[in-house]
Amino acid sequence: MSSLDNNAQYPVGEHPNWEPPVSNVGVIGWMKHNLFSSRLNTILTLLAIYLLYTVIPPVVQWAILDADWVGSSKADCTGEGACWVYINVWWKQIMYGRYPDAELWRVQTAYVLGLVGLIPLMIPNFPKKKWISAYLLLLFPFMAYVLFSGDNLGLKLVETPLWGGLFLTLVIAITGIVASLPLGILLALGRRSNMPVIKTLCILFIEFWRGVPLITVLFMASVMFPLFLPQGVNFDQLLRALIGVALFAAAYMAEVVRGGLQAIPKGQYEAAQALGLSYWKTTIFIIMPQALKLVIPGIVNVFIALFKDTTLVSIIGLFDFLGMIQLVNTNPDWLSFAIEGYVFAAVIFWFFCFGMSRYSQHLEKKLHTGH
Amino acid sequence: MKTENSQHDTDDVIIEIMGMHKWYGPFHVLKDINLTVRKGERIVICGPSGSGKSTMIRCINRLEEHQKGQIIVEGTELTSDLKNIERIRREVGMVFQHFNLFPHLSVLDNLTLAPIWVRKMPKKEAIDKAMYYLERVKIPEQAKKYPGQLSGGQQQRVAIARSLCMSPKVMLFDEPTSALDPEMIKEVLDVMVELAEEGMTMLCVTHEMGFAKTVADCVVFMDGGQIIERNDPETFFNHPQHERTKLFLSQVLQH
Numbered sequence: 192m193s194s195l196d197n198n199a200q201y202p203v204g205e206h207p208n209w210e211p212p213v214s215n216v217g218v219i220g221w222m223k224h225n226l227f228s229s230r231l232n233t234i235l236t237l238l239a240i241y242l243l244y245t246v247i248p249p250v251v252q253w254a255i256l257d258a259d260w261v262g263s264s265k266a267d268c269t270g271e272g273a274c275w276v277y278i279n280v281w282w283k284q285i286m287y288g289r290y291p292d293a294e295l296w297r298v299q300t301a302y303v304l305g306l307v308g309l310i311p312l313m314i315p316n317f318p319k320k321k322w323i324s325a326y327l328l329l330l331f332p333f334m335a336y337v338l339f340s341g342d343n344l345g346l347k348l349v350e351t352p353l354w355g356g357l358f359l360t361l362v363i364a365i366t367g368i369v370a371s372l373p374l375g376i377l378l379a380l381g382r383r384s385n386m387p388v389i390k391t392l393c394i395l396f397i398e399f400w401r402g403v404p405l406i407t408v409l410f411m412a413s414v415m416f417p418l419f420l421p422q423g424v425n426f427d428q429l430l431r432a433l434i435g436v437a438l439f440a441a442a443y444m445a446e447v448v449r450g451g452l453q454a455i456p457k458g459q460y461e462a463a464q465a466l467g468l469s470y471w472k473t474t475i476f477i478i479m480p481q482a483l484k485l486v487i488p489g490i491v492n493v494f495i496a497l498f499k500d501t502t503l504v505s506i507i508g509l510f511d512f513l514g515m516i517q518l519v520n521t522n523p524d525w526l527s528f529a530i531e532g533y534v535f536a537a538v539i540f541w542f543f544c545f546g547m548s549r550y551s552q553h554l555e556k557k558l559h560t561g562h
Numbered sequence: 563m564k565t566e567n568s569q570h571d572t573d574d575v576i577i578e579i580m581g582m583h584k585w586y587g588p589f590h591v592l593k594d595i596n597l598t599v600r601k602g603e604r605i606v607i608c609g610p611s612g613s614g615k616s617t618m619i620r621c622i623n624r625l626e627e628h629q630k631g632q633i634i635v636e637g638t639e640l641t642s643d644l645k646n647i648e649r650i651r652r653e654v655g656m657v658f659q660h661f662n663l664f665p666h667l668s669v670l671d672n673l674t675l676a677p678i679w680v681r682k683m684p685k686k687e688a689i690d691k692a693m694y695y696l697e698r699v700k701i702p703e704q705a706k707k708y709p710g711q712l713s714g715g716q717q718q719r720v721a722i723a724r725s726l727c728m729s730p731k732v733m734l735f736d737e738p739t740s741a742l743d744p745e746m747i748k749e750v751l752d753v754m755v756e757l758a759e760e761g762m763t764m765l766c767v768t769h770e771m772g773f774a775k776t777v778a779d780c781v782v783f784m785d786g787g788q789i790i791e792r793n794d795p796e797t798f799f800n801h802p803q804h805e806r807t808k809l810f811l812s813q814v815l816q817h
């Protein structure tokens with residue numbers, strides 16, 4: 192039947208649609224096409240399989256099969272595999288630093304309040320996303336601040352030097368992320384402005400922060416900055432680091448956003464102007480949404496870099512996630528478990544960064560409108 | 563050059579360009595442009611590529627700045643005063659060669675954005691108006707789609723509807739059919755002809771001579787940054803006055 196069909200002569204212009212040839216579809220088709228399409232490809236595929244074979248089993252053996260999971264001291268680790276007991280024992284320090292035990296619920300409450308806003312945002316088509324974003328950007332930071340530092344609403348004051356661990360990392364990273372995007376946008380607009388004064392100021396600002404290593408920025412913030420303050424004025428160490436990180440990231444963000452702005456065709460500005468839209472309305476409704484969409488990968492890149500760069504605050508005496516792990520590593524009782532600590536840190540960092548990366552890909556797809 | 567219309571009725575004048583010059587750097591692109599457009603007039607502007615047609619009509623809504631002479635739109639002179647410029651842009655619609663729709667907004671949002679944010683129209687009313695004009699350009703079923711999902715002819719009709727939603731007093735067209743495949747030109751021209759029949763004041767830069775013959779009250783021929791000739795279509799096409807006009811017409815009417 193089908194062979195008859197294939198040989199049939201169709202009247203001109205009447206050829207029906209055929210199914211694609213079988214060798215191009217299905218699992219076999221896919222493997223043939225992607226893994227063994229040429230001799231070189233076949234060699235590479237086999238090499239990759241061999242590499243995975245040599246690497247994965249020992250890692251699984253060490254991290255899972257031979258690992259010790261339960262216990263309360265070093266003695267519970269029998270030696271062969273990883274000693275996850277270490278993470279267990281130091282969990283609270285790694286997560287919260289020296290935040291007082293009795294007050295930990297405040298941090299946890301803030302986490303919950305944050306997740307309550309964040310999770311619906313990740314769910315496609317969830318209603319009222321605008322309000323949820325407003326809650327996350329305006330109300331939540333305020334609530335989190337009150338909860339974290341206290342001295343208000345009957346909450347006990349918890350000084351920032353007690354903050355630490357993953358909690359501190361998140362505080363710095365999220366503040367940096369939330370502050371650097373709007374700042375970066377304004378700087379990018381300023382750099383493209385027709386007004387020479389604004390333009391020059393923005394260029395100076397951006398080039399200054401981009402030209403200086405973050406370590407230097409942090410040192411300056413913690414050591415030099417107080418020298419310029421009048422006697423007796425006290426400026427929180429963490430706050431100084433936060434400002435340093437945010438301004439540093441904003442300079443990079445500005446250049447990423449500027450790249451997006453440059454890719455917007457002149458016709459978009461002209462069409463908006465011809466309709467009578469002012470500069471700000473054109474920017475907010477027409478230009479920025481398109482420019483930001485174009486540079487989502489670049490923006491997330493800055494976020495990820497910022498997230499990892501927060502580990503540098505340990506050099507000015509703040510004990511972030513990694514800093515806390517390093518501190519624990521110096522404990523005489525736990526000297527030989529640095530590897531577990533670093534592996535744990537790597538895994539946690541990887542999950543956060545990978546999560547951001549995936550979310551950005553999801554956003555890109557969602558915002559794609561077919562052009 | 564033909565002298566200006568004799569029955570001078572100043573109340574009816576919508577656009578008045580007087581002794582206008584423009585330079586791009588040292589390049590003198592427009593030279594002593596004088597043009598009066600009355601309410602309801604349909605003016606077709608033609609001329610060889612690079613003669614300054616686009617630049618001239620873009621001066622009317624200040625997408626380009628002129629350096630000498632005067633342009634008065636709806637009684638307001640175009641100066642660097644931003645308030646005046648924005649007021650004039652609200653009243654002057656423009657359709658571009660490459661449509662310039664906003665790709666990140668649905669067709670409906672393309673149409674309602676300016677009425678809502680510039681004219682402060684209630685959202686409901688803006689949507690009703692947008693749907694009305696989408697019906698007029700015969701694509702109401704595309705309202706929820708994005709510009710990237712439409713054909714060129716459909717996009718240009720959306721662009722026309724987008725301008726009309728602002729209820730402009732004048733429409734400027736800059737080669738609205740030049741970027742379209744031949745089979746789509748007609749659907750756009752049909753919309754423009756309808757618009758002309760309803761009495762919209764129009765300035766069209768176009769090489770569609772058929773369109774010029776049927777709807778134009780007056781054809782303006784430009785070359786080298788100057789208006790060379792201005793006449794009613796009948797005279798313009800059958801008895802061109804100027805050698806350059808004759809040459810141009812022989813080139814565009816050949817096929």
Ligand SMILES: Nc1ncnc2c1ncn2[C@@H]1O[C@H](COP(=O)(O)OP(=O)(O)O)[C@@H](O)[C@H]1O
Nearest residue numbers: 586589591609610611612613614615616617618
């Ligand atoms: N932004 C610009 N800068 C410099 N020269 C320009 C610019 N835009 C147009 N021109 C020049 O001005 C002349 C007129 O251009 P244009 O008005 O686009 O012509 P037309 O629309 O009649 O083809 C052309 O020679 C063109 O090269």
Ligand SMILES: [Mg+2]
Nearest residue numbers: 615616617737
């Ligand atoms: Mg042109």
